[in-house]
Amino acid sequence: MELSSQTELLKRHLIxxxxxxxxxxxPESTKDKNFFLKVKDETMPVYELLEKWEETALKVVKERKANVHPQQITSTKENMELVLMHSYYVDARRKRYMELHNSILYVFDLLLEDIRP
Structure with missing residues (x-):
């Protein structure tokens, strides 16, 4: 899967x-095993896609095909991982969540702008 389609898919996941x-x-309890298993099942494909995306994006950035700094790619991956957990466990303030969300969206859009023909 190419970088632009990976990024678009991640944007849809983010929304x-x-x-x-x-x-x-x-959740009533953070130790609820059924809830944990549900979250794990729903988030695992996103984590896997995120790993592939980071690898592909770093390659593109190192080839100077995009004007995004490698650290922005790494930070975006880490922020997306945080958003994944905060979305289900609802353990972050809305303001913090939206800062992470907007930061991720910004880098995705920046990357797409540079790599689209």
Whole structure:
């Protein structure tokens, strides 16, 4: 899968995660095994895609095909991982969540702008 389609797919996941964050209530217990397994099943494909995306994006950035700093790619991956967990566990303030969300979206859009023909 090429970088632009990976990035577009991650953007769709990001929008879905924001909706989950906004409609979900925190779990009654963070030790709820069924909830954990549900979250694990739903987030595992996103984590795997994120790993591939980071690898592909860093390659593109190192080849100077995009004007994004490698650290921005790494930070975006880390922020997306945080958003994944905060979306289900609802354990971050809305302001912090939106800062992470907007930061991720900014880098995705910046990257797409540079790599699209």
């Amino acid at each position: 879905r995660l924001k909706a989950i964050f906004e409609k979900n209530e925190p």
